[in-house]
Amino acid sequence: MKEAIKSFKKYSGQRKCFTIFNYILLISLALICLLPMINILAISLSSSAAVSSGEVRFWPVDFTWESYNFVIEKPEFMTAFWVSVKRVLIGVPLNMLLTILTAYPLSRTNKQFRGRTAYTWYFFITLLLSGGLVPYYMTILKVGLIDNFWALILPGAVPVYNVIILMNFFRQLPSEIEEAAIVDGASHLQILFRVLVPLSKPSIATLTLFCIVNHWNSWFEGLLLMNNPVNYPLQSYLQTVVVNRDMSLMSTSDILTLSMVSDRTSKAAQTFVAALPVLIIYPFLQRYFTKGIVLGGVKG
């Protein structure tokens, strides 16, 4: 801090100007990212009268929890919330188990595992080609997973891109430790879970957090594959409420309460509640992801 100020004093006039301008510009950019969310939060915490008169900007006017009470007491919202929680609790461990199990054989050399190249291409091709939306829907229909919770879990159970990232990470670990384990007579599973996984903790943590965010955020499969709104995860439900204004999904109690809690404040509250889990894990995410992305995404 002191260093920075000291060197600032030594700058030429031109550079001083630039530095000040630069700080203002970047802080404005950061505020542009932040303020829309603050605005929504403020709306969700204000009375509907204050909101409709247009007084609310970045601070709640006529502070009230009314919109949040409305959301928590809304059975559809809470049902969808639990579907999402269940999805994360089942989907993420499955993702990670499959990622680890798949990355290990693929990280062997061609000499150790002769099928390696063929398998790697088998997975890699799915990153290049896809059947498209309608054939995808038909596949799920054929397998009998329409309106089934597992349709949210199984189709995305193998995150191929993550497999490749972890595979690359395994490959750059020093082979000496592994060789020592082999000499000690360790099995493949022991090598994988006692040696490689503990060494890859930061990578695995990063991938886990990304899987959590993905499961929590994905909404389209829910909308596409679930006919009964009771099976919607939260984001799919929110999509129908916030974006589509689908009246058929509203119960009569909703319509009654809506006169007290305005449409706008309740939408703001629901949006904020849906974003809350991401907000909570964000500090953990941030600690890891910069490192993880640079490691996996771009290697020279």
Add this chain to the structure above:
Amino acid sequence: MKKKGSIGRHQKQLPYHIMLLPAVILVGIFSYGPMIGILMAFEKFTPKKGILGSEWIGLENFRYLKNIPDINGVIFNTFFIAAMKLVLGVAVPMLVAILLNEVHLSKVKKAIQTLIYFPHFLSWVILSGIFIDILSPSTGIVNEFIKWLGFEPVFFLGDPKWFPYTMALTETWKEFGFGTIVYLAAIVGIDPSLYEAAEVDGAGRWRQTIEITLPTLLPMGMLMLVLNLGGVLNLSFEQIYNLYSPQVYSTGDILDTLVYRIGIENAQWGVASAVGVFKSLISTIFVSLSYWLAAKFGNYRLF
């Protein structure tokens, strides 16, 4: 002797195959299964008769597609919006990374980074909830600001003239911060002695940026451009589906949203698959080309 050796090797190989089996099956069903479904594009498909039982009609669906009056517009929109996002998606993060590198108060820098990375992690459903509210011409805070500046309010999401630019801008808003990460990492990798030498030669900070920082970032920018090229046609569905409305179809409808409407909402399975095949074809060419270019010029290998 030889036989025994091959059995020994076989035993060592087997666990690998077993470990891969669950993933192979799941990917087989859910990724390769739909690829077989591409046949639907050449059929008068009904779910009842299935992919193998439906009537084979050759290129009929593609002919039908060609006669959809708006199809050229949709193709144009798809590429136009994708191109804007592609350019902004490389230029803005690179510029911001360079500027961020000039922020020497580490706490301020950290705070800025925390705030600009965050929107990347929000879904388009949540962001739509936010954007529909703040961009509203009557009550939204953005238009309140525009009115305060003395201009007419802008109907960002409802005016066909504005819609594509709104898409490019909101996408940039969501992703520019996260995009800076790779460039910041590249800047950290620059040898500080290069700057010191330039300093001795009397080069100011501006010259140093142009002659040292920028040349380091440009190859990275090219690599990002190439890698993004591959996914660019798949990028917009979640955003546009949540933000568009019939009055902006003329400039906002893209191939993916068209597929969804014909296929899922109108149940014209065959026609929708035909659009899907058309798009997948272009997309596959783009993705393959991008990986090839990245490997050739960027020295980038995914595996």
